Amino acid sequence: MPVHNTLELQSISDSTFSEIDEVVIARAYARQNHFGPLFDERVFENDLAAKLRAVGLSVHTQVPIRKLGARD
Numbered sequence: 001m002p003v004h005n006t007l008e009l010q011s012i013s014d015s016t017f018s019e020i021d022e023v024v025i026a027r028a029y030a031r032q033n034h035f036g037p038l039f040d041e042r043v044f045e046n047d048l049a050a051k052l053r054a055v056g057l058s059v060h061t062q063v064p065i066r067k068l069g070a071r072d
Helices: 014-035 041-054
Strands: 003-005 065-067
Touching: 014 041
Parallel strands: none
Antiparallel strands: 003 065
16 A cells, blocks of 8 residues: 655665664664663653654654555
8 A cells, every 4th residue: 555654755875874774773772671672662762762863863753644545
């Protein structure tokens, strides 16, 4: 099912993606280890977003998407 997100996305190079990926994965594991595996997902999501924003990344959570129909 095709979907459309509500954000405008920019293309980035493979090396930039790898740099961002490394930062995100490291912070995600650190927060998971801090809170534990059964912690409330919304708290984890908000905390991780704050940590990523603190290092200068643009973060959006819970971005609405819509299903593309015959008219799109």
